[in-house]
Amino acid sequence: MKYGHFDDERREYVITNPQTPWPWINYLGNEDFFGLVSNSAGGYAFYKDAKFRRLNRYRYNNVPMDNGGRYFYIKDEDTIWSPGWKPCKTELDKYECRHGMSYTQIAGAKNGIEAETLFFIPLKTWAEIHKVRLSNTTSEVKKIKLFSFMEWCLWNAEDDQNNLQRNLSTGEVEVKGSTIYHKTEYKERRNHYAFYNVNAPIDGYDTDRESFLGLYNEFSAPQAVLDGKPTNSEAHGWSPIASHYIEVELQPGESKDYIFTLGYIENPEEEKWESKNVINKKPAEAIMERFNTVEKVEAALADLRSYWDNLLGKFMLDSNDDKLNRMVNIWNQYQCMVTFNMSRSASFFEVGIGRGMGFRDSNQDLIGFVHQVPERARERIIDIASTQFPDGGCYHQYQPLTKRGNDAIGGGFNDDPMWLILGVVSYIKESGDFSILDEMVPFDNDMSLAKSLYDHLTISFNHVVNNLGPNGLPLIGRADWNDCLNLNCFSTNPNESFQTTENNTEGSKAESVMIAGLFVVYGQEYVKLSRRIGNDAEADRAQAEVDKMVAAVKARGWDGEWFLRAYDFYGNKVGSDENEEGKIFIESQGWCTMAGIGKEEGMCEKSLNSVKERLDSDYGIVLNNPAFTKYVIEYGEISTYPAGYKENAGIFCHNNPWIMIGETEIGRGEEAWEYYKKICPAYLEDISELHKTEPYVYAQMIAGKDAYKPGEAKNSWLTGTASWNFYAVTQYILGIQPDYDGLKIEPCIPADWKGFTVKRQFRGAEYTIKVINEAGVNKGIASLTVDGKEIDGNVVPIFESGTYEIVVTMG
Amino acid sequence: MKYGHFDDERREYVITNPQTPWPWINYLGNEDFFGLVSNSAGGYAFYKDAKFRRLNRYRYNNVPMDNGGRYFYIKDEDTIWSPGWKPCKTELDKYECRHGMSYTQIAGAKNGIEAETLFFIPLKTWAEIHKVRLSNTTSEVKKIKLFSFMEWCLWNAEDDQNNLQRNLSTGEVEVKGSTIYHKTEYKERRNHYAFYNVNAPIDGYDTDRESFLGLYNEFSAPQAVLDGKPTNSEAHGWSPIASHYIEVELQPGESKDYIFTLGYIENPEEEKWESKNVINKKPAEAIMERFNTVEKVEAALADLRSYWDNLLGKFMLDSNDDKLNRMVNIWNQYQCMVTFNMSRSASFFEVGIGRGMGFRDSNQDLIGFVHQVPERARERIIDIASTQFPDGGCYHQYQPLTKRGNDAIGGGFNDDPMWLILGVVSYIKESGDFSILDEMVPFDNDMSLAKSLYDHLTISFNHVVNNLGPNGLPLIGRADWNDCLNLNCFSTNPNESFQTTENNTEGSKAESVMIAGLFVVYGQEYVKLSRRIGNDAEADRAQAEVDKMVAAVKARGWDGEWFLRAYDFYGNKVGSDENEEGKIFIESQGWCTMAGIGKEEGMCEKSLNSVKERLDSDYGIVLNNPAFTKYVIEYGEISTYPAGYKENAGIFCHNNPWIMIGETEIGRGEEAWEYYKKICPAYLEDISELHKTEPYVYAQMIAGKDAYKPGEAKNSWLTGTASWNFYAVTQYILGIQPDYDGLKIEPCIPADWKGFTVKRQFRGAEYTIKVINEAGVNKGIASLTVDGKEIDGNVVPIFESGTYEIVVTMG
Missing domain, CATH: 1.50.10.10 (Glycosyltransferase)
Structure with missing residues (x-):
């Protein structure tokens, strides 16, 4: 049984049934800042070290599985739903999760509203972008309520789960405009804080878990969402969260975009404070400014795609499988x-x-x-x-x-x-x-x-x-x-x-x-x-x-x-x-x-x-x-x-x-x-x-x-x-082996394979290696040509630049 | 605002609103085997050490709070409910939790069915008793379905939450009759296992969490309960649980009792096995046998009450507060x-x-x-x-x-x-x-x-x-x-x-x-x-x-x-x-x-x-x-x-x-x-x-x-x-101080107190100490009599046996 399909063109796996047999995840980020994201937006972000600098609280092996993440709740009349199915688990009219190269896009639709969420970490950036597009596909004006939600981890993920007698007293936040800042322990030895921002005015917020969720509610039905209004709570100890509240009116056919930014900031000791107990927000505001329009976000996503084009361009196979x-x-x-x-x-x-x-x-x-x-x-x-x-x-x-x-x-x-x-x-x-x-x-x-x-x-x-x-x-x-x-x-x-x-x-x-x-x-x-x-x-x-x-x-x-x-x-x-x-x-x-x-x-x-x-x-x-x-x-x-x-x-x-x-x-x-x-x-x-x-x-x-x-x-x-x-299939089955003197070609394949082609970048040059197995052998090379000229042996020499056509005839 | 009241006669606190502002808990057990139990039956049991020998998996600081415990689900037609309100959170017609001295009784009622659950650990016993009484208060025959549920912790509670790459492969159980045995790692270095038994034939069971709950269901709505039938699953790795399933028919006015026993067994190395890979169950069966009737359970509870009568009889205050x-x-x-x-x-x-x-x-x-x-x-x-x-x-x-x-x-x-x-x-x-x-x-x-x-x-x-x-x-x-x-x-x-x-x-x-x-x-x-x-x-x-x-x-x-x-x-x-x-x-x-x-x-x-x-x-x-x-x-x-x-x-x-x-x-x-x-x-x-x-x-x-x-x-x-x-109020405010030569009496009280009486067992004798403060002083003793005879100073001598009336007149 399948729960989706590959979309090779876009380098994505497309999940169409949210109830995968285990959370199916993806990773965001490529340098210092990372995120894990499941097909229902579960997971968390961290800076460099998943133990010591975890941004979001996440509960492993929970009931239900994969509980907690970067959640969006939509309240449309009496219906509450999430674009990723979870946590609400309201049956959706449409669901699709696309895990791509360092980004994940999750779209859901219900009662004429489409919500498309895009998660990625721009290159060289300590922040996750959560872009939310809400569209009205009906012919009526729609008034809906959007709640964001995530729970802060108190940085050290091990302590966060075990040291409750301390942690329940330490949580601290600041709220300024549309940004919720998490500053637990910033007062003392930490030089870092986190923030969750949206690029639009908000109509309310919550920063205290109990105020938003209720003590006995599930993630599937937070009290504030049920009530259709936040409590503008300020967390002091207990469990700090970040939830924005936006009232959205959509004309028939209209779409609106919201860009949420979950970021991490380190400040030098002497620049920690704006004034007494007020954190220096300038570096956070600079990040928000970098991604506060759809155009900027799309440009950042394009950069990320180029990054992967480049990485994956080093070895490209064309087989008939x-x-x-x-x-x-x-x-x-x-x-x-x-x-x-x-x-x-x-x-x-x-x-x-x-x-x-x-x-x-x-x-x-x-x-x-x-x-x-x-x-x-x-x-x-x-x-x-x-x-x-x-x-x-x-x-x-x-x-x-x-x-x-x-x-x-x-x-x-x-x-x-x-x-x-x-x-x-x-x-x-x-x-x-x-x-x-x-x-x-x-x-x-x-x-x-x-x-x-x-x-x-x-x-x-x-x-x-x-x-x-x-x-x-x-x-x-x-x-x-x-x-x-x-x-x-x-x-x-x-x-x-x-x-x-x-x-x-x-x-x-x-x-x-x-x-x-x-x-x-x-x-x-x-x-x-x-x-x-x-x-x-x-x-x-x-x-x-x-x-x-x-x-x-x-x-x-x-x-x-x-x-x-x-x-x-x-x-x-x-x-x-x-x-x-x-x-x-x-x-x-x-x-x-x-x-x-x-x-x-x-x-x-x-x-x-x-x-x-x-x-x-x-x-x-x-x-x-x-x-x-x-x-x-x-x-x-x-x-x-x-x-x-x-x-x-x-x-x-x-x-x-x-x-x-x-x-x-x-x-x-x-x-x-x-x-x-x-x-x-x-x-x-x-x-x-x-x-x-x-x-x-x-x-x-x-x-x-x-x-x-x-x-x-x-x-x-x-x-x-x-x-x-990867090593076995590329170097020993396909047989493309980097070696001191060049690319050694030594395929060992099923006899009924007719051949394959590999594009390989190596030491500055680009090689198109066409392997022909008309002879129907498993192994052994009859001839090898470089740009049409036969060479001895099976090692393609080093050229340092340029493009080269290699033809390898097995036999 | 109150969520219940004291019942001093029974030495209980009675919770009548299940949505307490934080889980309100109690402790079971007095020697080697212990349990924590909340007012909605959340919590876990352990043997001696809560880290190394934890029986039940329990998730701290979860959403919702206090999730996981010894749960009972009742399916009555299309209604699913639990006697402790949680985990189902179905509104109950009646709810009452009585936390007493080392026992907790939780009763709920819905649609004419009453369910009374009693939790305690008998003296000198490595087992929790969960007695469930189901009563039909209607004038119709009622057919209901009872599911028990608890999740096994893989012994070491720290490893259990962190070492998933190992743990998800190690879980092992055995099922025999109405008993589910948890034997993870018993094969290797552990000489101990746990069991969960009910003293009645069962109509099915589950031992695999996902089979019972579903991967994406909450504890509030397990799939097997929704379906009205268990899957008779056998856990292999992943998460072992124990759930019994009993179909219960109750005549009008009829009550039935079920005694569940959650026990812990250690076997000597040479007696670990009954046959290859089959654990030696004799010691477990011996425990079940000790508590397999209501009479035996009531006798054990009476013993527990005597134990506390004795402990609390050492110091008894009678004040007008x-x-x-x-x-x-x-x-x-x-x-x-x-x-x-x-x-x-x-x-x-x-x-x-x-x-x-x-x-x-x-x-x-x-x-x-x-x-x-x-x-x-x-x-x-x-x-x-x-x-x-x-x-x-x-x-x-x-x-x-x-x-x-x-x-x-x-x-x-x-x-x-x-x-x-x-x-x-x-x-x-x-x-x-x-x-x-x-x-x-x-x-x-x-x-x-x-x-x-x-x-x-x-x-x-x-x-x-x-x-x-x-x-x-x-x-x-x-x-x-x-x-x-x-x-x-x-x-x-x-x-x-x-x-x-x-x-x-x-x-x-x-x-x-x-x-x-x-x-x-x-x-x-x-x-x-x-x-x-x-x-x-x-x-x-x-x-x-x-x-x-x-x-x-x-x-x-x-x-x-x-x-x-x-x-x-x-x-x-x-x-x-x-x-x-x-x-x-x-x-x-x-x-x-x-x-x-x-x-x-x-x-x-x-x-x-x-x-x-x-x-x-x-x-x-x-x-x-x-x-x-x-x-x-x-x-x-x-x-x-x-x-x-x-x-x-x-x-x-x-x-x-x-x-x-x-x-x-x-x-x-x-x-x-x-x-x-x-x-x-x-x-x-x-x-x-x-x-x-x-x-x-x-x-x-x-x-x-x-x-x-x-x-x-x-x-x-x-x-x-x-x-x-306790030390301050008894020894310095009430002023009853054990000393080398006897009981020193030195109250320091509000001037408007007229007095109080303490019964104190000390060095084998029993003293009734009546303190009179007609003088309206804070401190100071005018006279002290023992059985009517005045003595010098404020130290009641040691008598080693017998009962004595002490009158202390302040002034």
């Missing part, structure tokens, strides 16, 4: 940018107060957006590397506001250092900017310990070499990529988190075959890079270590039909046919086949065949099989989930692309493509009632074959799934 | 016991996930309940003292589950040690149990460092002596009783808490006159106690220190018309007429007058006159005056609140009794009594629409005279206000 086109060209890239902006902080599943930026997450996210904004990728790499420890270990997370490592969770995740190599290598291949290797980068944010970024890579590489276990495989530490495989943990206390409880790494024999594969993949990249910059001695040394690791995996990491996952604390095999449950895991199959370990001996093919046989399902590849049905204290959190969910045999979408890439490594284009389609949201649009999350973005997890309801997705938007799928 | 009687005899004592059980963890203002038990809070709470449960007071004292440091400083908080000090907040609050003397002395005076002084009590929970409790008191005393500032007054450390007066803090970062940010105590000159007064009061008690146990040398030494302190306060702590509050970091006066704002503070006036410092010189009277002139208001005594209108970085959090709220010139009810006691020290009975009535909730019942919180319990804070709306109360129930008011 609309779903593939829209994912590659629009939604997958868009999700990668959102993930870059948000990390894992705020979605409708992530409450925005918990996790910092992940070391490994951020490096992996980077491969999804580096082609769009390489300069920001560069900055991100330096930030990440700065939280590395001098021994090569890493803070597992860091805080975006301070950019410092998170002590609460610490380090010891032994895969972390390898991902830095991925990040740096991806950046250089895209940009050609080797100078980043010479950047002096601190350890643990201590500049006195700084070394070059290349040294950081060396130390990262060595961290694995220096931490090998009894089988010559990498010690796992606290955990590898799979945070829930806690081999040194042994927790019996339900009150403690597996991520932070004491780990018994001392004397542990726990080794990770996944890190071994990862080490071979990025160890080889480190060798190549070292050679590239003329450091042959280091390249030779590193290659020898990589070779040793390959040998170790073959000797001690192979179970006969697939790669082992690990050895546990006691040295017992994990992910072996010998085990009763958890015989096979996806991660080591992914990384060892990506690394090509034992390819000649048939290990890769066997491994991938085992994946197909044991892990594949209708909705994607599950993480492990059989699922754990009881708690295995030696394994930790993985075995705590019900079978089929999350890391316990769920379809953890992040790692499915590793298998896709593995398949392309052995040339199996059909298999790679089938795996791609199974978890790709656009292909799941027709089963939205089962899939539940948005058909335009990836979810972190889909319930696996052992689950109660296989196919049900959770945790959409903020997941490494986005970048890995 | 009903409001005073009901506060002293019922509600104030009840609140003290609730505060003892809950500390500051869970109310409708405290979300139950934040604060541990406070060192000073717990000692002060003790003076309100020590006469009721001295043996539990003894245990509490040992727990508290065990978190003291060897130098006499104290962890400011400790965790009730582990009884260990809370590292996150640490120590350094320099008043903390003195409160231990208050706690111990109060316990010994009540019980006569000097043996507690010989208990070996650890420091920082380390038994190898243990010393006797008396040694702890010595060390506490010395901690003040060893930490004096340049004026010979006690250094304040992080803060004294007023957590918000942060004289060593200087915070400019709004993201940090004043309670935990780094403090610059090194080199600080910040001294507290309040601690000085506190030291004199409890130092004198320490002297008396030392002398009492024959340690005269120590008594002499201590007395000399106390004398020095008295001299220091007179010399450096007096501002001319009142006592200074403190000296700040730089040695500047705080709470002086020299200051522009915050010229006078309540705390030092309270403690220095209680200590009688400078009484002879008229300082006490001047101080109290200044309180009356500058701090008193219609609704109580404000904390300071004038209120701070801007942030004073040298003072910290106190100046962050808007004027008139909380510590910034709010009426902080906890400290008003200090002034009442101070007034009795100088014999001003009228003033003490007026102060008592101003904040005493029973006297505020008629202004409930302003006061907002319950008219039967104290609130922590009432908005002060500088506030926007003076008189508005916040944070009811869990506040030291309860014990201090």
